Amino acid sequence: MSDGVTRRGLFKGALGALAATVLPRSLARASGAPSKAGAAAVLVDITRCIGCRACMRGCQRANDLNAPQELMDMEHLSTRLEPSFLQWTVVNREGGGDAPTRQVKRQCMHCLEPACVSVCPVAALDQTDQGPVIYRESRCIGCRYCMIACPFEVPRFEWNNGLTPVIGKCQFCAQQRLFKGLPPGCVEACPTGALKFGRRDDLLFEAKSRLRSRPDVYVDHVYGEEEVGGTSWMYISDVPFEKLGFKQHLPKRPLPTLTWDVVSWIPGIVAVLASLFGVLAFSLSRKNPHGTPEDKS
Known part of the structure; x- marks a missing residue:
């Protein structure tokens, strides 16, 4: 898989994690x-x-x-x-x-x-x-x-x-x-x-x-x-x-707006961790089985 495709997959994964954690909470907060x-x-x-x-x-x-x-x-x-x-x-x-x-x-x-x-x-x-x-x-x-x-x-x-x-x-x-x-x-x-x-x-x-x-x-x-x-x-x-x-x-x-202020930081942390693990996985995939960087020639 090319670098462009891999990077797109990484970015899509990070955005997906962010949406999966943050958007449901935002919708729940706003729905009333x-x-x-x-x-x-x-x-x-x-x-x-x-x-x-x-x-x-x-x-x-x-x-x-x-x-x-x-x-x-x-x-x-x-x-x-x-x-x-x-x-x-x-x-x-x-x-x-x-x-x-x-x-x-x-x-x-x-x-x-x-x-x-x-x-x-x-x-x-x-x-x-x-x-x-x-x-x-x-x-x-x-x-x-x-x-x-x-x-x-x-x-x-x-x-x-x-x-x-x-x-x-x-x-x-x-x-x-x-x-x-x-x-x-x-x-x-x-x-x-x-x-x-x-x-x-x-x-x-x-x-x-x-x-x-x-x-x-x-x-x-x-x-x-x-x-x-x-x-x-x-x-x-x-x-x-x-x-x-x-x-x-x-x-x-009602309390939903108050509780949101307390727990709203949690989805953000989850999204950041998901992104970091994605970067780590991408970095590891760039190494060959012997642990050295791939030959770009």
């Missing part, structure tokens, strides 16, 4: 999210949660997860649980001290403009037209950018299997139930009405109606209405959210 007024959503009324963890069992059944079932039995309700690769939602007693204790359910908040989607370099995380942020294990390369970007610390890595670099998170039961017109498994399992499924705009209207009708009970704030641009899971409570461990001081504007 469509209007989510009618997105699938859940309203959580903390005043109605009794901590039975039936929602956790419903999640396990709907998604065929194999988290320890004994931790969801009545005698273990005081045991504090953390989300894990196989346990996508948890309920724990929060508060105490100078505030009343309450049972609080946690899971992926399904942001309207998710930071995790914007930083994933292989589109393993995606947002459906209905709103849920879903994860495709087959695409994941285990980079864990999503774990860094998530303001709610939701994605959980599978640390026990180094050969399978995947994460676990609530899928909103999108494939199993939502796309079939069914509510999420956790919502269906809740015996007290603490979880209500519906359109986001309808649930937001109901949340504010409850706050107006019972100002003596509820804190005047719908958590998730504006945090990080809004989320599909929203909460109302009779105890200040900061007393229940909810993330505070989150920006109202």
